[in-house]
Amino acid sequence: MVVYADLHQQIVLSLSDNVTVLFCPAVNQGPIVQFKLSDIGEGIMEVTVKEWYVKEGDKVSQFDSICEVQSDKASVTITSRYDGVIKKLYYDVDATAFVGKPLVDIETESGSGETSEEDVVETPAMAQExxxxxxxxxxxxxxxxxxxxxxxxxxxxxxxxxxxxxxxxxxxxxxxxxxxxxxGAILPPAAVKPPPATPKPVFTGKDVTEPLKGVQKAMVKTMTVALKIPHFGYCDEVDLSRLVALRSELKPLAESRGVRLSYMPFFIKAASLGLHHFPILNASVDEDCQNITYKASHNIGLAMDTSQGLLVPNVKNVQLLSVLEIALELNRLQVLGASGQLGTADLMGGTFTLSNIGSIGGTYAKPVILPPEVAIGALGKIQVLPRFDAAGQVVPAHIMKVSWSADHRIIDGATMCRFSNLWREYLENPASMVLDLK
Structure with a gap:
């Protein structure tokens, strides 16, 4: 008996009377499609392959995740349009893939639908669509x-x-x-898994040169443009003693609704209430600084330290959200940021930014404006410090320093100061926010 086999069929030939002849018909296979990286948008022409979800020989169905790529703006998940088998991966992990070039070859199944060279791009922000x-x-x-x-x-x-x-x-x-x-609470993966121990420095005696990629490359572009803006700074301190007490009362209630309540939702909401009175801080100017656009939506960004580097997702339409709704959205962004899954829609469209440097340490900073925005605030850590009360007695107070930067081409110091005073009043007397909530 002699057996011949190939990818599609197996044939058993009879060479004598005691050998049976069997024939297995070939499986009907479709064409092999070169699955190309389509235009992700935002002028992105290249990405870094972060992770493959498939390997050669794997069977995939429509909408199955194929790989995750990192642009200089966000992580993007690429999903399949076909039912078929992966025949070839064109890139290794950490390699640079280019728009319009093949990512994988897929041997499509017969009848799985029309073939196309375009891939399907799915980002976390598109999950509801x-x-x-x-x-x-x-x-x-x-x-x-x-x-x-x-x-x-x-x-x-x-x-x-x-x-x-x-x-x-x-x-x-x-x-x-x-x-x-x-x-009982929503915790980002980073809070569940303890961070790895800081590795000891290794001195090799050799210089190492490597290309800038992903978020680092984006920072080069963004900060080069940002530091062309004439910045001015303004600093103040805020007594958060009443807010600390209020949060302690509300935290268990929020957790019973599945929301982890930090101080940041209060900071963000207070900023939005202040922006109603000072809309120029929620504006943008064109490249030549000839026109100013006052933004209707308060899309307030939060500078976030992630494993990928500094990213600034934003909470959309804060002017329409309650403190609890802001907290829920922050929980979502923190989970995505910790897992490297922030989408382009989460990162784009910001109109005003707060940077919580106090979560790491430090009291003052000199934050850099994120173009095309015109103002940013940096929040220091909350410290218990001695202060005088109305009766002149020394009492412990929960003090936080805030550092503002603004575009001095269109914003003057008095405007920034008045906005900061109003923002501080909302936080020092949080019950006053109820009067202006909509």
Whole structure:
């Protein structure tokens, strides 16, 4: 008996009377498609391959995650448009991939749909727009690859989560709320896993040169433009003693609703209330500084220290959100930032920024404006310091320093000072915010 085999068929030939002849017909395979990196937007022409979710020989279905790439603005998950088998990966991890060039070859299945060289780009911010189906216990559960990955990372079965999106689609918020019910609070992965011990420095005696990539490369571009802006600074201190007491009362209530409540939602909301009175701080100017645009939405950014470097996601439409809603959105951004999954939509469109340097240490800073914005604030750590009360007695007070920077081409010191005073009043008397909430 002689056996001949190839990729598609196996043939058994009969060479004598006691050998049976068998023939296995070839499996009907479709064409091999070069799966190219399509235009991600924002003028991005190259990305770094961060992680492959498939390997050669793996079977994939439509909307399955293929890889994660890092541009100079955000992480993006690339998903499949076809049912088929991965035949070739064109890049190694940490290699640079270019728009319009192949990422993988996919041998498509017959009847899987029309072939196209364009890939599907899915970012965490698009999770409510695109979906895929996952067969669980006889019914289809709708969730994006990013949502499924978040569920896997937290050992959550999608079949146990109630989807609140259209047609029962499971959203990231549903995963976070489910997690909160299990743990009592939403914690980013970095808070669950202790940070690795700081490695001891290794002195090799050799210079090392490597190219700037991803977020570092983006910082070069952004800061080069930013420091062409004539900055001026203004500093003050805020007595947060009443806010500290108020947060202590509200924190258990927020946790019962699945929200981790920090001080930052109060800082952000107070800034938004102040921007209503000083809209020029929520504006942008064109490149030649000939026109100014007053932004209707308060998209307030939070400078975030992540494993990828400095990223500044923003909370959209703060003027329409409650403190609790802001806290919920911050929880979502912190989870995505800690896992390197912040999407382009989370990072773009900011109108005003706060940088919480106090979470690491330090009291004062000289923050750099993030173009095209015109103002930024840096918040120092909260310290218990001696201060005099109204009766002249020395009392302990929770003091935080704040450092503002503004674009001196269109903003004068008096405007920045008045805004800071109003922002400080809201925080020193947090009950006063109730009067201006909408």
């Amino acid at each position: 695109e979906h895929t189906h996952q067969e669980i216990k006889g019914h289809k559960t709708q969730a994006t690859p990013a949502v499924r990955r978040l569920a896997i990372e937290n050992n959550i079965k999608l079949s146990e989560v109630v989807g609140t999106g259209k047609d029962g689609r499971i959203l990231k918020e549903d995963i976070l709320n489910f997690l909160a019910k299990q743990t």
